[in-house]
Amino acid sequence: MDKRDVFWQEKQLLEKSKQLLQDPTKAEVSLAEYQELLSSYADVLKQVIQLTRFSDRNDKRMRLLTDKLKRYVSPPLFKKITSGKETVEINKTKRVRLSIFFSDIVNFSWHSRDMEGEALSAFLNSYLEEMTHIANDYGGTLDKYIGDAIMVFFGDPVFVSDQDHALRCVRMAIAMRKRLREMHRHWYELGYENPLFVRMGIATGHVSVGNFGSSERLDYTIIGTPVNLAARIQGMAAEDQILISHPTWALVKECVPCSEAIPMNLKGFDNEQLVHEVLLDEDAPEGELKCIENPDLGYSLKWDNSKLSLEELIKLLSE
Amino acid sequence: MDKYEVMATKTTPYILLDPQSGELLLAGESWPENAMDVFHPLFEKLDEYFALDKEQLRVEVKLDYHNTSSQKLMRELIFRLQHAQDSDKNVILNLYYLDGDTDMMEDWEELMDDMSLDYHILERTD
Numbered sequence: 001m002d003k004r005d006v007f008w009q010e011k012q013l014l015e016k017s018k019q020l021l022q023d024p025t026k027a028e029v030s031l032a033e034y035q036e037l038l039s040s041y042a043d044v045l046k047q048v049i050q051l052t053r054f055s056d057r058n059d060k061r062m063r064l065l066t067d068k069l070k071r072y073v074s075p076p077l078f079k080k081i082t083s084g085k086e087t088v089e090i091n092k093t094k095r096v097r098l099s100i101f102f103s104d105i106v107n108f109s110w111h112s113r114d115m116e117g118e119a120l121s122a123f124l125n126s127y128l129e130e131m132t133h134i135a136n137d138y139g140g141t142l143d144k145y146i147g148d149a150i151m152v153f154f155g156d157p158v159f160v161s162d163q164d165h166a167l168r169c170v171r172m173a174i175a176m177r178k179r180l181r182e183m184h185r186h187w188y189e190l191g192y193e194n195p196l197f198v199r200m201g202i203a204t205g206h207v208s209v210g211n212f213g214s215s216e217r218l219d220y221t222i223i224g225t226p227v228n229l230a231a232r233i234q235g236m237a238a239e240d241q242i243l244i245s246h247p248t249w250a251l252v253k254e255c256v257p258c259s260e261a262i263p264m265n266l267k268g269f270d271n272e273q274l275v276h277e278v279l280l281d282e283d284a285p286e287g288e289l290k291c292i293e294n295p296d297l298g299y300s301l302k303w304d305n306s307k308l309s310l311e312e313l314i315k316l317l318s319e
Numbered sequence: 320m321d322k323y324e325v326m327a328t329k330t331t332p333y334i335l336l337d338p339q340s341g342e343l344l345l346a347g348e349s350w351p352e353n354a355m356d357v358f359h360p361l362f363e364k365l366d367e368y369f370a371l372d373k374e375q376l377r378v379e380v381k382l383d384y385h386n387t388s389s390q391k392l393m394r395e396l397i398f399r400l401q402h403a404q405d406s407d408k409n410v411i412l413n414l415y416y417l418d419g420d421t422d423m424m425e426d427w428e429e430l431m432d433d434m435s436l437d438y439h440i441l442e443r444t445d
Contacts, residue, residue: 004355006388009395047394050429055387057422 013040074135074142077220080157090218093210097162098155099169099248100207100227101140102234103131103176103200108148111194123187124148127196130183131176138172143221153222156209166204166251170278173200173242174256180240201234203227203245232266233275246274320371323364331357332382336364341373346381354388358396365399375409376400381443383417394430401436412438 002008017037020026070078081088105111105127112120131150135142140152152172155165177198184195205226211218229245237243249258261274303313320338327333332347334357343365351357368376378400385393397412404410414431416423427440 004353004359006353006355006391047391050394050432051387051391053429054390054426057426058387061422 010044013037013044073220074140076139076141076157088211088218090211090213090215093208093212095206096156096159096209097204097206098153098209098222098226099166099202099204099251100222100230101152101154101169101173101200101202102149102230103173103198104147104149104234106197106199106239108196111192111196123192127180127183130179134172134175134179138168138175140169140172141220144219153207153209156222162204163251166202166248167255169202169204170242170244170248170252170256173202174278176200177240177242197239199234199237199239200242201230201232201237201244202242202248203230203233204248204251205229205245228268229266229273232268233264233273236264236266236275242278243275244278246276249274249276320364320367323361325357325360332385334361336361336368338368338371338373341375341377343376343378344381345379348383349385349389351389354386354392357389358392362395362399365396365403369403369406369408373408375411376403378410378412379415380413381415390426390430397430397434397436401434404436410436412436414438414440415443416440418442418444 005011020033020037066082073081112123115123127148128145128150132142135150135152138154139158140154141156143151143153145151152169154169154172155162159165177200180196180198187196203226205224207222207224207226209222210220212221212223213219226245233243233245244252244258246261249261252258257279258276259279261276263272264275266273301313308316322338323334323336325331325334327347330348330351332345332349335342335344337343349357380393382389400410400412414427416427424440424442431438431440
């Protein structure tokens, strides 16, 4: 019997029991031998019960720990890590095309100047809670909070198509703006006189995504020019305005009405960048407003698809 | 008998059996592939220690985490200590759990169930 086996004693007991039964010199097992076996079996059972409870408590500990850690990473990334698909190694990055969202609260320092510490954190957390909920609903990967600013990206770890991530990103921004307007009423009733407004910026482009940091502390984040572009565009947005980069616009223009291109000089960019404003009225049913345009051929059409189907529109135009 | 000291690794605990001070310390984490690789050499050293005719052993267990196999072998360690006490050795056992970790406290309580060994289950705040 190998004494380096964790279960060597139990195996020894089993072997001894077998030998007793197989011994041709014995007509029957004696009472003393039977009592010894019974006593050993009772010990084994007690051990099994103890170890099962121990193992259950360890499982519970692991589950509680996982639930706590879950709050520190975005749901898509958490799913990827816990499913074993993410190896959590440093220098493991890939180059992909994503849509990146930045927002911040206009004049937050001014708004928060008279707030006590606890009131400020409750106020900020209620805002971040709502916005994060919306980001998760749209499948965004919440990269980080920077004070009152939020950075979310789309297209990783789950990628469907470029149009899919750009559209989800823009629709999330629209939903956030709508929710913020609802929250104005709530905050006003709580005694905050001045409504909060946000600036939002979105850009689409190739970035490096993966684990950055050190072997002891990693951040799953993105690095690249489109990240800076999204942040700069957001900085140029007015109150409640959603500005998107030209590549983002190219991916969403069939579904989300936008302004003509606005050339902008942005810090850190040598050339003028084309930016578009998202025009969709978020109070209209989402996805119902359709748009077809081609300035080169001289047409631009917008219609409410909930009232008029494409077939009906074609029929109307041909009449 | 020389001092028996095994440095901790990511999956195995720090072990010190000092025949001079009469103290055994287990600290850190224990979740090796085969827990016997950790405990079997320790059991051999303990047999050696008790054969020295030493009268006392103070055992300090400060594990942060240990797996089910390690718990099984902790049980065997307790049996060995119990046996030593039954053979007129003076064994003092202190089992520590991390601050607020009531599950680990229960682990130790259950392990010591039915033992007549002189033991304490203590809270650690380090």
